[in-house]
Amino acid sequence: MMQAERLYDEVDALRWQLSDLGELNRENIRLRGLLSFKQRSPLRLVAARVIARSFEAWSSSVVIDKGKKSKINAGMAVIDLQGLVGRVIEATDNSSRVMLINDPSQGISSIVQRSRQDGLVNGTLGANLIMRYLPEDAQIVKGDLVITSELSQIYPKGLLIGEVINIGSDFSGLNRFAQIKPAAQLTSIEEVFVIIP
Amino acid sequence: MKKWLLLLIIAVLAFLQLIWPVFLSFFNCKPDLLLILIVALVFYFDFKTAIVFAIIAGLTKDAFLPQVFALNTILFSIWGYLIYLLSRQISIEVVYVRSAIVLIAALLTNIITGLQIINSGLIIPLGIFLRSLIISSIYTAALSPLVFKLVKKLAA
Known part of the structure; x- marks a missing residue:
């Protein structure tokens, strides 16, 4: 009985590990794509990660983890691998707010x-x-x-x-x-x- | 209960609203957790505390929005005052009555926010206006009992 419980626990732990590995693998593929895009692009690009989203349904924006310290300022265009994402509307030292292209004020x-x-x-x-x-x-x-x-x-x-x-x-x-x-x-x-x- | 804990709750709810998972957003709409909080404050705290923290919650929300600054600060204070007046006129002890009050406050907040956006010359299609108005408000009201429970525990 004890052994069965221990095996169940182990199965649970392995499931978590598998899920983590899957997520890491997906992230790895994404980051490789980004790196390759950055190397091929003629534009000067700074890569950033999305850390927060819009506060409510009436606007469409995200917060990214790079700011003035990475030479990012308000008004700069933001893209991803597929196309245009939006523009920076506000930058602090370590984060910036990006208004997405589906915001009505764009x-x-x-x-x-x-x-x-x-x-x-x-x-x-x-x-x-x-x-x-x-x-x-x-x-x-x-x-x-x-x-x-x-x-x-x-x-x-x-x-x-x-x-x-x-x-x-x-x-x-x-x-x-x-x-x-x-x-x-x-x-x-x-x-x-x-x-x- | 130490009132500074309410500041922590405002910060936690604001953070939750910012990182609200995509799979929990219905038609790109998310609940207004800070609005539920200010309604709950009127129910479980004295009037002065409720208004002071309604202003702080409004300022917090405004700080994260690209729209007219102070709109939510003003609205949250007004809702706090009006709900306080209402609570002296009718019995609002039942949970569904409280959720209905949250629904009305959310609808009014969304109508004013939406009209303010349209008034500033921006175009929002009618379908998306109604979607943002109705779904956000219902979602906010549906989640209100959870925030009520949290605030009630803290007030006890």
């Missing part, structure tokens, strides 16, 4: 990569973004990739924002809008890069 000057059609991408607090102010004859179709434009004063030109998943007309009928699925997994980001200009 407005990103952007273009459709294929047709160079320009527009303004806004956050909606939801899973998708909205590209506004597209003319009736806008050259945009489902599947198009949207990137930051050179008109943006915050973001470097050419950062991938996401992919067009739907196109519609606004209430007035004068303009069209496009729904954009962000390239970055905004709800589950763990590691990011801050672009140092």
Whole structure:
């Protein structure tokens, strides 16, 4: 009976160990990807880890574990392996607050990569973004990739924002809008890069 | 009970809200633990203590938000005062009545926060506005009995 209990305890302990190893393995793969990306990228990047998320449902932001000591300042663009994540809005010595691109106060000057059609991408607090102010004859179709434009004063030109998943007309009928699925997994980001200009 | 422990509880709840796990967030909504705390303070502490700690909790929440500073400080103080007045008019001893009060306070807080965002020129689709308003408020009310129990233990 005692031996059975001891074996059960051992099984529990091994289960925990297995779970820990799985997590470490996943983290290892992620970090290797980040390192490889950093080495290949022409941009000056500082890697950071997400340590906290939005305080409530009315804003979309995260806190990262790097700040002014790592030369991070407000206004810098933040990306991950998939694409644009947001921008730094506040930096302390050892941490920074990053407003994500799906926050409604974000407005990103952007273009459709294929047709160079320009527009303004806004956050909606939801899973998708909205590209506004597209003319009736806008050259945009489902599947198009949207990137930051050179008109943006915050973001470097050419950062991938996401992919067009739907196109519609606004209430007035004068303009069209496009729904954009962000390239970055905004709800589950763990590691990011801050672009140092 | 030493009142400084309430400062610790505010810090713990704020920390919990910041690291709230993604799998516990429903439709990207999380509960407002500090709001539940200020309602619980009115129930289990004297008026002066409740208001002082409501202001501290409001300041803590405002410090972590990119919106207008002091909005939550003002709202938390008002809710504390109004709930105190209400508690002298009706019996609020039953848990579900207390949870209903939290629900109303959460709905009002979310409506004001949402309208303040829209008023500042930002666009939030109606569906997402209603989602943030309703789900956050219900989630807050649903978790309120747990925070009530914690505060009751500390007040004892």
